[in-house]
Amino acid sequence: MKLILGSGSPRRKELLAQLGIVPDAILPPDIDEDPRKGELPRPYAARLAREKAAAVAAGPDDIVLCADTTVALGRRILGKPRDAGEAAAFLTALGGRRHEVITAVAVRRGDRVWSRESVSAVKMKRLSDAELNAYLAGGEWEGKAGAYAIQGAAGAFIPWISGSFTGIVGLPLAETAALLSAAGWPVWRQG
């Protein structure tokens, strides 16, 4: 039995390492991430996590761990921005309001799949032009859902959250540990 982290996100690898878990392999999935027409953020994140888990090649007894993080502004899905212009638009839309960050986790072993979603509420302050421009120039928005990373400089824009910090960063550890255990991975083995 091998543990395969089906993710190219360095954050997910680091969060897993917080549990003392080093995957036997890292295989980033390649799937179409376009939302379906009218798809809501939570079902979208759940679908993507499962599709990622299905897309990663693994042996019948191997465990595949995948996740998807989506920022939801009401019914609107904010994924990874295409460019700095879209990042600016996302951050302007998020500023001065509350939004949700959904991270869906899917664990697959053979044909069986276990999955859960972590939903957190996040308040971002309204950004001044100086804050927005400096943040965009820093490049931390690249590859991040909603165009920010709470674990970096954008932490200064977020006075309040309710939910799971590890979930917002990309892998909710409480849910992840429970799913891995359910699939038979010895999360709490000694030594």
Ligand SMILES: Cc1cn([C@H]2C[C@H](O)[C@@H](COP(=O)(O)OP(=O)(O)OP(=O)(O)O)O2)c(=O)[nH]c1=O
């Ligand atoms: C909201 C937020 C997202 N993110 C990141 C986590 C995810 O890596 C990314 C959302 O993109 P995802 O599509 O969830 O993941 P990914 O493309 O980075 O990696 P893979 O599909 O291979 O697993 O946004 C942060 O790092 N901090 C944050 O505060």
